Amino acid sequence: MTTLIPVLGDQLSHGLASLRSADKAESVVLLMEVAEETTYVRHHKAKIVLILSAMRHFAEELRADGWTVDYIRLDDPENSGSFTGEVARAVERHRPSAIRIVEAGEYRVAQAIATWSDRFGIPVDVLGDDRFICPLPDFFAWAAARRELVMESFYRQQRRRTGLLMEEDGTPVGGQWNFDKENRAPPPKARPLRRPLSFAPDAITKDVIALVEQRFGQHFGTLDRFELPVTRDQARALLADFVTERLPRFGTYQDAMLEGEDYLYHSRLSTSLNCGLLTALEVCEATEAAFRAGTVPLNAAEGFIRQMIGWREYVRGMYWLEMPGLDRANFFGNRRPLPDFYWTGETAMACCADAVRNTRDNAYAHHIQRLMVLGNFAMLAGIDPHEVADWYLVVYADAYEWVEHPNVLGMSQFADGGRLGTKPYAGSGAYINRMSNYCKGCRYDVKQRVGEGACPFNALYWDFLDRNEQKLRGNRRMWQPYATWDRFGEDTKAEIRAQAQQFLDHLEPAAPGWARATGQEEKRG
Numbered sequence: 320m321t322t323l324i325p326v327l328g329d330q331l332s333h334g335l336a337s338l339r340s341a342d343k344a345e346s347v348v349l350l351m352e353v354a355e356e357t358t359y360v361r362h363h364k365a366k367i368v369l370i371l372s373a374m375r376h377f378a379e380e381l382r383a384d385g386w387t388v389d390y391i392r393l394d395d396p397e398n399s400g401s402f403t404g405e406v407a408r409a410v411e412r413h414r415p416s417a418i419r420i421v422e423a424g425e426y427r428v429a430q431a432i433a434t435w436s437d438r439f440g441i442p443v444d445v446l447g448d449d450r451f452i453c454p455l456p457d458f459f460a461w462a463a464a465r466r467e468l469v470m471e472s473f474y475r476q477q478r479r480r481t482g483l484l485m486e487e488d489g490t491p492v493g494g495q496w497n498f499d500k501e502n503r504a505p506p507p508k509a510r511p512l513r514r515p516l517s518f519a520p521d522a523i524t525k526d527v528i529a530l531v532e533q534r535f536g537q538h539f540g541t542l543d544r545f546e547l548p549v550t551r552d553q554a555r556a557l558l559a560d561f562v563t564e565r566l567p568r569f570g571t572y573q574d575a576m577l578e579g580e581d582y583l584y585h586s587r588l589s590t591s592l593n594c595g596l597l598t599a600l601e602v603c604e605a606t607e608a609a610f611r612a613g614t615v616p617l618n619a620a621e622g623f624i625r626q627m628i629g630w631r632e633y634v635r636g637m638y639w640l641e642m643p644g645l646d647r648a649n650f651f652g653n654r655r656p657l658p659d660f661y662w663t664g665e666t667a668m669a670c671c672a673d674a675v676r677n678t679r680d681n682a683y684a685h686h687i688q689r690l691m692v693l694g695n696f697a698m699l700a701g702i703d704p705h706e707v708a709d710w711y712l713v714v715y716a717d718a719y720e721w722v723e724h725p726n727v728l729g730m731s732q733f734a735d736g737g738r739l740g741t742k743p744y745a746g747s748g749a750y751i752n753r754m755s756n757y758c759k760g761c762r763y764d765v766k767q768r769v770g771e772g773a774c775p776f777n778a779l780y781w782d783f784l785d786r787n788e789q790k791l792r793g794n795r796r797m798w799q800p801y802a803t804w805d806r807f808g809e810d811t812k813a814e815i816r817a818q819a820q821q822f823l824d825h826l827e828p829a830a831p832g833w834a835r836a837t838g839q840e841e842k843r844g
Contacts, residue, residue, distance in 0.1 A: 323415035325349045325406055328356065328370045329424050329719055331377040332595035333384070333551070336446040337419045343385050349409050350378050352393035354400040359427075360709055360834050363540035365547070365682040366716040367531050372524040372549040373594055379523075380550075389413070394530060403431050403438070410439050418443045422455075424635075425720040426642045450598050451635060452481060452628055458636030468637070468738065471497065474629030483603050483624055484610070484617075492610075497625065498570070498618040505754055506575035506583075507568075515587050516560040517546035518553050539662060539714055539833075540679055547590055547716065554591035558602060561586040562609050570619030574687045576755035578669065581677045585685045586623070589717035592631075599627045634725035637739050645724055649704055650736035651787055656828035657706040661693070668775060669761035670751050671696060682716035687754065689715075694731030695746055699779035700823060701786075704732035709834035742796040745783055748774035769818040782819035785812065 378390045423429040436443040484492045548554040569584040591597045610620035660666040664675035674688040697707045708727040712718045729739030748765040752758040758765040767773035
């Protein structure tokens with residue numbers, strides 16, 4: 320009696336529930352590289368390399384551990400191009416009595432899996448993904464009991480659930496739950512440490528790089544210095560390097576930006592977490608151990624753990640709570656097309672240019688570059704939030720729909736109207752100037768609202784508030800900016816509106832087909 324165990328490209332964990340509960344002698348593990356997953360959006364080349372290389376390494380590790388592995392390569396001439404098609408072929412080959420799979424991380428894949436039992440005429444056992452700390456039923460119960468789904472209350476529940484940074488009497492270490500006020504320092508004057516630990520491509524990864532360059536050469540991004548971890552051993556080495564070298568200063572400078580400094584004190588662990596090479600709990604345990612040992616301050620340990628068990632798990636729960644409606648959300652009714660500079664980096668705005676360069680070169684940008692530079696600009700400019708969400712899904716190696724949709728459509732673009740965030744994350748050039756050194760070398764003057772050399776973020780910020788006044792003025796967290804707007808004279812308001820409109824009129828839109836090309840057509844990457 321054979322059990323077929325499909326393992327998806329973001330489930331590369333040896334402790335995966337479907338593997339943990341199986342008998343190796345009576346199971347076949349199915350790993351599938353399929354065209355549908357490489358092109359449903361036109362992913363950054365480094366993202367495709369990461370996932371395919373990690374899958375191939377994982378298959379080798381499973382075989383070495385005694386598993387029977389059926390591995391379907393992307394260049395297999397018989398490849399059907401879809402998960403469902405490849406499971407159908409595997410059912411024909413192996414005649415399994417059942418299929419066992421861990422729940423998918425993305426809605427569209429879950430919808431496909433739901434058809435398999437009827438399609439193949441055998442039981443399909445879909446297991447919960449217990450690599451996450453909060454099971455989805457628990458999150459839904461938490462959400463159902465509240466009118467406002469504030470992440471902070473969920474985070475505190477997660478701390479109690481895990482015992483991380485908790486005293487024996489049930490109180491938080493340090494006497495408070497959140498040390499975020501200590502984590503907003505501007506960039507340090509001294510340059511950060513060396514680049515994070517990197518990993519030279521081995522033979523498997525080099526083969527994948529050649530395949531991706533040949534098949535997806537027109538996709539966005541470069542593979543000139545691909546250095547991401549593609550095995551669990553490499554991911555654990557990167558975790559150890561982060562905890563030792565960067566975590567001690569991560570908290571203080573986690574929101575800071577420096578031109579040309581791609582990583583600062585950030586971990587670069589999200590790619591390994593999101594494809595399964597690491598679990599959030601082991602990352603948090605390593606973080607807490609460093610704090611207990613006295614090598615990492617509390618504000619850094621708490622801030623990082625909050626991102627892991629608070630925000631990451633919260634957005635996953637919100638994704639499944641809000642789908643499929645989140646996929647259509649557009650609270651502001653924004654329709655402007657994505658600007659071309661999101662692909663080319665050709666803009667005089669130094670902050671945007673550097674963030675796009677980092678994204679192109681590394682398939683990476685840290686959360687403030689994503690939120691308060693590129694995301695903030697898109698919302699202020701009235702860009703269609705679904706074009707923005709597609710762009711984020713394309714360009715970042717850690718991007719999967721379950722994490723990008725809530726972060727982009729909810730937090731960054733406020734397209735959900737406040738289900739996830741209590742106010743829009745909108746800011747003028749002053750915020751970027753405070754948290755970075757971008758403005759010092761920029762052609763635009765961050766202190767000017769209007770005029771030829773004025774920072775575009777300034778007029779766009781006030782214009783955003785003005786045109787969305789009916790939807791935002793009643794928000795209790797927006798009273799202060801509207802009070803400031805009310806103090807402007809009508810002539811000043813008119814100048815701001817004209818300045819914003821003039822800038823928007825000269826934004827060049829991206830060419831069609833950049834995110835979701837139809838059929839096999841290779842359009843602009």
